[in-house]
Structure formats: C-alpha cells, structure tokens
Amino acid sequence: SAGRDIQALIRKVEVTHALAKDDVVALLRDTHYVEDFFAAADRVRRKYVGDDVHLRGLIEFSNICKQNCLYCGLRRDNHKLKRYRLKPETIVEFAEKAQSYGYRTVVLQSGEDEWFDVETMTYLIKKIKEMDLAVTLSVGEKPREVYQKYREAGADRYLLRIETTDKDLYEKLDPGMSWDNRVRCLIDLKELGFELGTGCLVGIPGQTVESLADDILFFKKLDADMIGVGPFIPNPDTPLAAEKGGTFEQSTKVMAMTRLLLPDSNIPATTAMESLNPQGRVLALQRGANVVMPNVTEGEYRQLYQLYPGKICINDTPAHCRFCITGKILGIGRRISETQGFRVKQA
Numbered sequence: 213s214a215g216r217d218i219q220a221l222i223r224k225v226e227v228t229h230a231l232a233k234d235d236v237v238a239l240l241r242d243t244h245y246v247e248d249f250f251a252a253a254d255r256v257r258r259k260y261v262g263d264d265v266h267l268r269g270l271i272e273f274s275n276i277c278k279q280n281c282l283y284c285g286l287r288r289d290n291h292k293l294k295r296y297r298l299k300p301e302t303i304v305e306f307a308e309k310a311q312s313y314g315y316r317t318v319v320l321q322s323g324e325d326e327w328f329d330v331e332t333m334t335y336l337i338k339k340i341k342e343m344d345l346a347v348t349l350s351v352g353e354k355p356r357e358v359y360q361k362y363r364e365a366g367a368d369r370y371l372l373r374i375e376t377t378d379k380d381l382y383e384k385l386d387p388g389m390s391w392d393n394r395v396r397c398l399i400d401l402k403e404l405g406f407e408l409g410t411g412c413l414v415g416i417p418g419q420t421v422e423s424l425a426d427d428i429l430f431f432k433k434l435d436a437d438m439i440g441v442g443p444f445i446p447n448p449d450t451p452l453a454a455e456k457g458g459t460f461e462q463s464t465k466v467m468a469m470t471r472l473l474l475p476d477s478n479i480p481a482t483t484a485m486e487s488l489n490p491q492g493r494v495l496a497l498q499r500g501a502n503v504v505m506p507n508v509t510e511g512e513y514r515q516l517y518q519l520y521p522g523k524i525c526i527n528d529t530p531a532h533c534r535f536c537i538t539g540k541i542l543g544i545g546r547r548i549s550e551t552q553g554f555r556v557k558q559a
C-alpha cells in the first residue's frame with residue numbers, strides 16, 4: 213500500500229541519506245506519516261551532530277539594498293521603510309557584546325549595500341577575527357575577487373540562499389538578478405574555502421512541491437555546510453502583499469528532508485519559522501535543526517530590519533534573547549555548544 217511505501221521511504225532515507233526526486237516529492241506530499249518523518253530527522257540530527265545547539269549572534273548592520281526582490285521588505289522600491297546603516301565602530305561594539313553573551317560566531321548580515329566596500333568589510337572582518345570569533349557573512353552577490361578578499365581577511369562562512377532552484381521563478385521574483393550568477397557565487401564561495409550556507413523560501417507564489425524537492429537535491433549536490441529554510445511571509449509593503457505565504461508545517465518538512473539528506477550539515481531553526489508559530493524554533497530543533505541565530509542588533513535598528521511582518525524579538529534586547537533562547541534549548545534537553553560550531557564532516 214501507499215502507507216507502507218512512505219514508511220519504507222522514511223526508513224530508507226534514514227539509513228542511506230539519498231533519495232530519488234520522486235521519493236522526495238512523495239515524502240513532502242505525505243500527510244499520514246509526518247510524525248514518523250520528523251522523528252527520523254530528529255534521530256539523524258542526534259546521531260550526526262548531537263545534542264549541542266550552536267548559537268550565532270546576528271548583527272543586521274544595514275537595511276539598505278540595491279536589489280528589488282518582490283518578497284522582501286528591504287527591496288529598494290519600498291519607500292515606506294526607514295533606512296539605516298550602522299557605523300563600523302557600532303558593528304564592532306555589537307560584536308564585542310555578542311562575545312560577552314557567549315556567542316562564538318558573529319553573523320554580519322545586510323541588504324546589498326555598496327557603502328560597505330571591500331575596505332570597510334575587510335576592516336570589520338579582521339577586527340572581529342581578533343576577538344577569536346568565527347565570522348559569517350550574509351551580504352549578497354559579489355564578484356569572486358571580492359569574496360576572495362573577504363576570505364583572506366579571515367571570514368569563515370558565507371550565507372547566500374538560492375531562494376528557489378526554479379530559474380524562471382527566481383528571475384520573476386528577483387527582477388534584474390540572474391540565477392546563473394547566484395550559482396556562480398555559491399561555487400566561488402565554496403572554491404575559496406568558505407563554509408557555505410544556502411537555503412530556500414517555502415511557499416513563494418508559483419512554487420511547486422517538485423521545485424522544493426529540486427531545492428533540497430540542489431543543497432545535497434552542492435554539499436552545502438549550512439542550510440537555512442524558512443516560510444515565505446507576505447509583506448504588506450511589497451508587490452506580493454496579497455499572496456498566500458508558506459506554512460510552518462511545510463517549511464519544517466523541507467528542513468527535516470534536508471537533515472535526512474545532509475546528515476552532518478548545520479541547520480538553523482529559523483526566525484521566520486518562529487514568526488509563524490510561537491514554538492517554532494523549539495519544534496524545528498526537534499525536527500532536524502541544530503543551530504539558532506539570536507539577534508544581537510540593538511535599539512531602533514531591530515524594528516527596521518523588516519524582511520516580513522511579525523518578525524520575532526523586534527522589541528527585545530540582546531540580553532533578553534540570550535536568556536530566552538537558553539531557556540528554550542535547555543527546556544527540551546539540549547545543550548548550548550561551547551565551540552565555534554564548524555561542520556564536522558562524517559565519512
């Protein structure tokens with residue numbers, strides 16, 4: 213029966229960490245054995261990356277973006293958003309605070325803001341590396357030469373979601389951008405020795421389950437070190453305001469499938485998941501995730517990094533978030549990692 217097939221597929225992927233696309237689609241479509249599926253992802257997480265949760269302190273240092281992605285509140289045509297750009301010394305100060313909270317990685321994230329040129333970025337990277345922190349960048353598409361300079365300055369990791377592997381859909385939703393260039397960026401980053409992070413949005417208009425299966429198989433083919441998956445949440449100040457968003461359930465299914473296929477990767481319980489479900493990050497940690505990225509941006513800036521509505525923690529301080537997330541992690545019997553949390557590749 214179909215039921216036996218689904219259960220057999222879950223057993224198969226838990227052991228082999230490989231599946232054909234049709235089987236990935238079947239598991240994403242299934243509604244009868246979802247709990248078994250999540251339980252398998254949780255066992256694989258525990259077996260390969262253990263009970264430690266890696267915390268990454270996120271600094272959202274500029275909400276200025278030259279791109280115009282239809283789904284994103286930071287898009288350049290959104291004139292309703294008050295823009296900000298942190299001073300380099302403020303960014304360094306936030307990194308010092310992140311370290312004082314015990315975070316061992318700082319993630320520098322922004323829109324595609326050209327004010328932060330190579331000189332400024334390499335200054336920041338070197339300064340933060342002196343604090344014995346791992347540095348993750350999430351600043352968009354750049355020429356290979358720029359990535360190389362970031363790497364030489366000491367940056368360890370880079371996050372660049374592919375968003376969707378459907379090239380036509382990508383180029384519709386990210387007008388003016390090229391899907392091939394995004395893949396070029398990912399390959400350059402990998403070749404330059406960054407730990408590579410990518411990921412996708414779940415529930416963007418025009419996306420199919422087949423396309424989500426392609427996304428997951430793309431992560432596997434790239435052998436990504438980190439994969440961030442989150443629901444699309446319609447933003448009222450964008451052209452996709454009236455669209456339906458992704459669901460919490462479907463985004464955790466995509467995330468769990470990713471854990472089953474890339475068992476030793478680092479997978480965050482994403483902020484967007486918790487924005488749809490008050491227990492979202494804890495549930496994600498029990499469905500395959502092993503990373504959380506608490507916000508360490510301070511003051512009014514936090515409210516202004518408005519990718520989508522309902523973003524959590526916008527009125528909380530970094531100190532509160534650290535306290536809050538620690539409680540949640542310990543509350544489900546997991547531990548806070550004391551390492552910088554690089555991927556430990558299993559044969």
Ligand code: 5AD
Pocket residue numbers: 283284285373375412413442443444445446447484519520
């Ligand atoms: N809903 C959810 N995630 C979004 N992002 C951008 N806009 C939205 C939205 N409306 C995600 C993109 C991007 C990351 C920084 O934020 O996937 O890569």
Ligand code: SF4
Pocket residue numbers: 277278279280281284285286287288322323324352
């Ligand atoms: Fe800019 Fe990234 Fe938002 Fe696109 S998703 S508009 S590149 S911040």
Ligand code: FES
Pocket residue numbers: 506524525528532533534536537
């Ligand atoms: Fe920010 Fe819980 S992590 S309030």
